[in-house]
Amino acid sequence: MTRHYQITTVLATLFSLTAPHSLFAQGYEGAAISAEEAISFGFADVLRSDPIYETVQEARPREVCSDVSTERPRRYDNTNAGTVIGALVGAALGNQVGGGDGRRAATVAGAVVGGAVGREVDASDNPQGSERSVRSECRVVDQYVERKEVVGYDVQYRYRGEVYSSRMDYDPGEKLRVRVAVSPAD
Numbered sequence: 001m002t003r004h005y006q007i008t009t010v011l012a013t014l015f016s017l018t019a020p021h022s023l024f025a026q027g028y029e030g031a032a033i034s035a036e037e038a039i040s041f042g043f044a045d046v047l048r049s050d051p052i053y054e055t056v057q058e059a060r061p062r063e064v065c066s067d068v069s070t071e072r073p074r075r076y077d078n079t080n081a082g083t084v085i086g087a088l089v090g091a092a093l094g095n096q097v098g099g100g101d102g103r104r105a106a107t108v109a110g111a112v113v114g115g116a117v118g119r120e121v122d123a124s125d126n127p128q129g130s131e132r133s134v135r136s137e138c139r140v141v142d143q144y145v146e147r148k149e150v151v152g153y154d155v156q157y158r159y160r161g162e163v164y165s166s167r168m169d170y171d172p173g174e175k176l177r178v179r180v181a182v183s184p185a186d
Contacts (some may be wrong), residue, residue: 038181038182038183039179039180039181039182040179040180040182041177041178041179041180042159042160042177042178042180043175043176043177043178044157044158044159044164044175044176044178045157045158045159045174045175045176046155046156046157046172046173046174046175046176047156047157047158047163048154048155048156049153049154049155049156049171049172049173050153050154050155051150051152051153051171052150052151052152052153052154052167053148053149053150053151054148054149054151055146055147055148055149056146056147056148056149057144057145057146058144058145058146058147059142059143059144060142060143060144060145061140061141061142061143062140062141062142062143063138063139063140064138064139064140064141065136065137065138066136066137067134067135067136067137068134068135068136068137069132069133069134070132070133070134070135071131071132072131072133082118082119082120082121082123083115083116083118083119084115084118085118086114086115086116086117086118086119086121088111088114089114089118090109090110090111090112090113090114090115090117090118092110093110093114094106094107094108094109094110094111094114095107095110097110151169152167152168152169153167153168153169153170153171153172154166154167155167155168155172155176157172157176157178159178159180
């Protein structure tokens with residue numbers, strides 16, 4: 001039964017190709033007819049295909065960095081020399097006062113007071129300075145770039161001696177498959 005079905009299918013196909021309504025019998029290669037709708041398909045020669053461009057703006061984020069300088073005041077803290085000199089002068093002056101244990105107490109007190117006074121004098125002679133620092137600050141910004149983009153094609157083609165034009169969203173190449181619909185004129 002399977003063999004009989006295959007032979008019948010081959011014969012039916014051959015018969016349809018030799019029928020008078022077939023486009024192949026009429027010499028139109030590559031076309032096919034839909035008998036219900038009177039529509040056929042063929043190939044046209046493409047004469048021109050001109051791209052249509054549109055300018056598009058595209059945002060491209062990028063990082064921008066800059067150096068930021070800051071200043072902050074600072075006090076001159078290296079007063080060791082003034083403290084030592086003040087303590088020695090104070091001890092020498094305290095040693096001149098009294099006698100015995102009183103002299104020792106006066107020498108120690110003179111050294112303590114002289115050291116404090118020497119430190120303050122040294123600090124006031126050296127003015128406050130400032131400390132400068134530089135740090136990098138970064139942020140993201142959009143840089144807009146324009147570019148041209150192909151959005152379609154104006155196509156001119158010839159089918160059976162007639163020239164037609166269409167706007168298409170792709171480049172068809174050298175040949176364009178066309179759909180031909182035939183209906184009676186009133």
